[in-house]
Amino acid sequence: MTNARPVVVVDMSLHPLAEERLLTSADVERLPPCGPARTDALARAEGLLAYGPPGPDELACAARLRAIAVHLAPPAIRDAARARDVTVIESTRLWRTVAEHTLALLLATLRRVPPADAAVRAGRWPTEDLKQRYSGRDLADATVGVLGAGRIGARLLRMLAALEARPQFTDDRPMPELERSTGARQVDLDTLLATSDVLVVALPLDDSTRGAVGAAELARLRPGATLVNTARGPVVDEVAMLAALRDGRLAAAGLDVHGDEPLAADHPLLALENVVITPHLGGSTLECDLELVDGLLEALGTA
Structure with missing residues (x-):
């Protein structure tokens, strides 16, 4: 376990208790929707938490990235992550x-x-x-x-x-x-x-x-x-x-x-x-969100 707090960039809604757990172990930023601010956030990210990840071209800007936690990762993302030794966590509960x-x-x-x-x-x-x-x-x-x-x-x-x-x-x-x-x-x-x-x-x-x-x-x-x-x-x-x-x-x-x-x-x-x-919340539960948060924190060495 490391004492350093990793930067985790988030591009999804989180149950308040799951968000609280993430905040206790990481410095959390929201991923802007577009523009230079989005690129800058990805460049700082050591962890990425999202419904679905950005494309391989955008992830190429994330030089510090060590782990991604998503509902589902497309094959191209898994291949790109494997080539860079980036851990991919997918939901098993979704x-x-x-x-x-x-x-x-x-x-x-x-x-x-x-x-x-x-x-x-x-x-x-x-x-x-x-x-x-x-x-x-x-x-x-x-x-x-x-x-x-x-x-x-x-x-x-x-x-x-x-x-x-x-x-x-x-x-x-x-x-x-x-x-x-x-x-x-x-x-x-x-x-x-x-x-x-x-x-x-x-x-x-x-x-x-x-x-x-x-x-x-x-x-x-x-x-x-x-x-x-x-x-x-x-x-x-x-x-x-x-x-x-x-x-x-x-x-x-x-x-x-x-x-x-x-x-x-x-x-x-x-x-x-x-x-x-309902507002497209079929995959939004505490348990589903905690699975991703806990998996990401473990991969980043802060769990």
Whole structure:
């Protein structure tokens, strides 16, 4: 262990307790978004803490860098770090953390928790029959279709099975072991859309998935289905989703990701009581943040 306090440059939000732990062992700076100040901060950095790291060209300016802690490091970053003997710490908790938030959104949306809470706080209970207005749906025995069974989707399927839902999923690859371990069924997209009470979007965003859930896909859902998206906003066609929410094709939506972030104050989604919205915080928990902070401090020799 060294007594020197390393300079750690941060480019992410941190839980207050995780930030406190970092501040006890390091001199912390925020990474400016652009310009000479950004380059100067990287030049001072011995540690870097970020959702995703800057590109290899920018990291080349970080001559003092000894360790990077990120949610996910692209292959080019891992290669560049290896060539310079820079330690890379990636989150191992992230995928489960996001799966938990997906489940939280799903339950809050099905059981109409946010509007019921708002109604109670507004003094409408017991003068109104809020139980009738905000009665919801059970997750147990509901068919939940997960679009994409990657690192988040696979963990969510296990959670859903434990809660006695009927999980099913679609993915480009046959996944018989996931079927065996979760009891979920792998089905084609048409079957997933036609038979799911809840559709969970868990696809990464790329050219092939942008707008993958559009008007045609939403029209094939069961009437009154619920949509949950914790992947990336542009995977779902927002205009088509709004239309489906307004005409009742979708009963509700739970959204952690959006086409434009942050949402404008007059965004039409904010006017809909049947939409539960969170500010892209699916990976933001104390435990997830502490994993990165502790891993970085250990790599820098200050843990």
